[in-house]
Amino acid sequence: MSTRIISVRGRLSLACMLLIAASGCGGGGTKPATPVRNSSETKVEVESKPAESGPLVTDQESGGPIGDQPPKDDAGAIEIPLGQIWALHMPGTKNIIELDPDGDYNGLTSLPGDERIKRWKNSLLRQISEALTPDVSPDWPREGQQSGPGFVVAGNGIVSLREANAVMFDKKKPRTSFSASTEVTAVFFSYMGGGPLQIMHVTRDGSNIVVAYRFIMPLNKGPVLDFALIPLGRLMPGKYQVEIRQLPMGQEMLDRTYGAYNADERQRSRAKVSGLRFVCHSFSFDVTKENND
Amino acid sequence: MWRISCISAVCFVSSLCSEFVTASQDTIGPNGINSAGLGLDGSGVVIGQVEAFRPGKPMFDDIVNCCNADVKPTGVFFRDQPMSASKNQAVDDDHAEAVAGVMISTNTGSIGPEGTAPRGVAIAASLNSSAYDAVPTDQATAAITTQALANIPNMRVINMSFGMDFSGGISTLDGSSLLSQFVDWSAQNSVNDVLYVVAGNEASHAGPIPTDNYNGLTVAMSGKASDGKFRQVSTDNVYSQDPSNRPLTDLVAPGFLLDVAGVNGTFLNAVSDPPNIGTSYAAPHVTGTIAILDQYAGAQGLADAVHHQAMKAILMNSADKLAGVLGMDRDVLNPDGTKWHAAIDYPLDAKMGAGELDAKRAVQQLGAGEFHFNQASVPAVGWDYNVTDGESQVWRTHWGLLARSEGMF
Numbered sequence: 001m002s003t004r005i006i007s008v009r010g011r012l013s014l015a016c017m018l019l020i021a022a023s024g025c026g027g028g029g030t031k032p033a034t035p036v037r038n039s040s041e042t043k044v045e046v047e048s049k050p051a052e053s054g055p056l057v058t059d060q061e062s063g064g065p066i067g068d069q070p071p072k073d074d075a076g077a078i079e080i081p082l083g084q085i086w087a088l089h090m091p092g093t094k095n096i097i098e099l100d101p102d103g104d105y106n107g108l109t110s111l112p113g114d115e116r117i118k119r120w121k122n123s124l125l126r127q128i129s130e131a132l133t134p135d136v137s138p139d140w141p142r143e144g145q146q147s148g149p150g151f152v153v154a155g156n157g158i159v160s161l162r163e164a165n166a167v168m169f170d171k172k173k174p175r176t177s178f179s180a181s182t183e184v185t186a187v188f189f190s191y192m193g194g195g196p197l198q199i200m201h202v203t204r205d206g207s208n209i210v211v212a213y214r215f216i217m218p219l220n221k222g223p224v225l226d227f228a229l230i231p232l233g234r235l236m237p238g239k240y241q242v243e244i245r246q247l248p249m250g251q252e253m254l255d256r257t258y259g260a261y262n263a264d265e266r267q268r269s270r271a272k273v274s275g276l277r278f279v280c281h282s283f284s285f286d287v288t289k290e291n292n293d
Numbered sequence: 294m295w296r297i298s299c300i301s302a303v304c305f306v307s308s309l310c311s312e313f314v315t316a317s318q319d320t321i322g323p324n325g326i327n328s329a330g331l332g333l334d335g336s337g338v339v340i341g342q343v344e345a346f347r348p349g350k351p352m353f354d355d356i357v358n359c360c361n362a363d364v365k366p367t368g369v370f371f372r373d374q375p376m377s378a379s380k381n382q383a384v385d386d387d388h389a390e391a392v393a394g395v396m397i398s399t400n401t402g403s404i405g406p407e408g409t410a411p412r413g414v415a416i417a418a419s420l421n422s423s424a425y426d427a428v429p430t431d432q433a434t435a436a437i438t439t440q441a442l443a444n445i446p447n448m449r450v451i452n453m454s455f456g457m458d459f460s461g462g463i464s465t466l467d468g469s470s471l472l473s474q475f476v477d478w479s480a481q482n483s484v485n486d487v488l489y490v491v492a493g494n495e496a497s498h499a500g501p502i503p504t505d506n507y508n509g510l511t512v513a514m515s516g517k518a519s520d521g522k523f524r525q526v527s528t529d530n531v532y533s534q535d536p537s538n539r540p541l542t543d544l545v546a547p548g549f550l551l552d553v554a555g556v557n558g559t560f561l562n563a564v565s566d567p568p569n570i571g572t573s574y575a576a577p578h579v580t581g582t583i584a585i586l587d588q589y590a591g592a593q594g595l596a597d598a599v600h601h602q603a604m605k606a607i608l609m610n611s612a613d614k615l616a617g618v619l620g621m622d623r624d625v626l627n628p629d630g631t632k633w634h635a636a637i638d639y640p641l642d643a644k645m646g647a648g649e650l651d652a653k654r655a656v657q658q659l660g661a662g663e664f665h666f667n668q669a670s671v672p673a674v675g676w677d678y679n680v681t682d683g684e685s686q687v688w689r690t691h692w693g694l695l696a697r698s699e700g701m702f
Contacts, residue, residue, distance in 0.1 A: 105562040106559040117406070140528065223497045
């Protein structure tokens with residue numbers, strides 16, 4: 001619902017907007033990830049220059065932004081702008097429907113009924129939704145159970161969406177090792193019932209990657225699933241830890257009359273439980289020198 | 294105070310099927326609640342809808358994405374203010390529209406993602422929708438909003454597809470929250486006598502109030518089983534959040550992967566926000582059914598049937614549990630696939646309530662007529678709305694306590 005859409009990026013948004021003019025940040029451009037000096041949960045300051053990195057490479061299939069040559073470990077924390085993340089229903093991200101137009105049932109209105117249904121049923125996003133929906137997904141965490149880990153796929157843009165679909169819908173075992181010459185994308189998801197939520201920021205500091213999200217409280221009943229593809233680019237060899245971190249609901253909620261929730265410890269506790277149950281958990285993966293693709 | 298008795302048995306009322314209403318939506322057809330084909334459309338019945346926001350009203354609201362041409366509420370309100378002051382105010386873009394559509398959508402041709410054209414249960418009912426638009430713990434504003442609708446003359450049933458969180462130091466689902474008390478009080482007071490239909494709890498962290506009401510109907514959702522019939526209770530329902538494990542489900546109705554209308558001719562779907570899944574859409578199936586039952590009662594001169602107690606009893610008594618028993622046409626399944634208890638007279642199941650809503654059986658039982666319990670001969674099927682002086686003392690005492698504690702008297 002539109003009423004849930006809340007701008008949350010604050011200083012980051014402003015900085016990113018400046019970068020849009022300067023370097024294409026946040027607009028689906030091809031500039032590299034943005035470095036940050038401070039990757040704390042509440043304040044993310046963005047420098048006005050791009051990270052020290054190699055030449056840019058454009059994904060031929062998606063045309064979207066992809067990773068650079070491996071950033072130096074001493075380059076400090078790297079911010080992956082929300083504008084480079086493909087996601088469903090998340091403010092500041094790119095609408096993942098653009099990668100899979102058939103995933104927008106209402107965008108197929110010009111087609112005859114049968115064709116419309118067929119295209120919709122076969123869409124990658126709808127199939128992924130099955131993997132996140134109660135009753136139709138055997139993996140949907142019931143009360144007392146917890147979500148599984150997120151994972152990484154090779155590729156970017158539509159390639160990464162296909163790979164994510166293969167894991168989530170076709171139940172292909174996710175890879176845990178990738179070549180340094182391969183672009184990789186982190187797959188973030190939340191089972192239906194957990195959301196609505198939004199990714200607040202994604203940072204990488206050396207081999208530690210943090211995906212920080214928070215819940216947006218719904219006013220009406222209604223389960224929501226969430227899904228995002230976070231491009232990590234090509235990475236240096238090593239073992240990478242991806243931390244899925246839940247943030248508290250913020251001041252923006254207070255301003256949007258959600259204040260009672262934020263002040264309610266019980267509600268916070270419920271959100272924490274909901275995060276454990278429905279939102280994908282932290283995970284790790286390896287990047288090797290060898291071409292293991 | 295009031296005694297309701299419904300006796301289940303096979304009953305056929307031939308006049309019910311005199312007119313066939315074309316309806317392609319699964320949820321109101323034989324796979325769903327079986328309301329299509331009864332010749333009833335809710336005509337002349339006043340019903341209500343309260344939510345955080347409200348559906349748009351075509352030709353009245355005029356902002357972008359306000360309305361669906363097939364979903365036309367009779368009246369729209371903001372809290373307790375009439376529609377003249379509420380143009381474009383608190384209009385929702387999808388949820389409220391979809392809930393309203395389950396009740397009154399007139400769509401006959403546009404096909405949704407599940408392959409059917411969503412058509413309301415009671416397309417000719419007069420729907421009045423109001424938005425409380427307040428913080429999720431502001432139960433008083435939600436109650437005031439609901440009261441305004443309940444005071445509309447001849448209001449019979451109000452749909453509540455929302456949930457509020459605990460407040461006022463109350464943190465248990467024992468019926469003591471303000472909004473739950475309001476529902477219980479408003480339902481039974483002689484001015485309103487309204488049946489409230491409340492969307493049941495889901496795994497999402499929306500608030501659970503007023504699912505712990507006593508005098509309304511709390512509705513869980515079902516999806517399709519392998520035979521294509523809505524009879525599988527969804528795992529997404531939450532049955533009890535109270536340490537005392539008080540049952541919170543009275544009925545089950547279709548709510549999982551439905552074709553439901555959004556604004557501008559769109560449809561909710563599995564990846565939309567909100568999706569086409571939720572107790573929010575199960576509840577209005579019950580609300581719409583009450584509208585057609587009221588229409589039928591009015592046409593048949595069954596005056597006592599419009600009381601909320603009678604309507605609630607008939608709906609619960611006519612719910613499906615086991616196929617082939619007393620005219621039931623489906624086995625209702627628990628989330629784990631197990632059937633209803635071997636004993637058909639098992640009172641209430643924690644997950645299934647009284648079973649799956651069956652509008653056709655409800656009309657049959659209602660149509661069997663009212664028979665006073667002290668008559669010499671009482672037929673196998675019938676009902677009675679009357680006064681007793683036994684168990685009723687419990688009811689009277691309970692209502693009195695609730696009302697006094699909130700200063701409602």
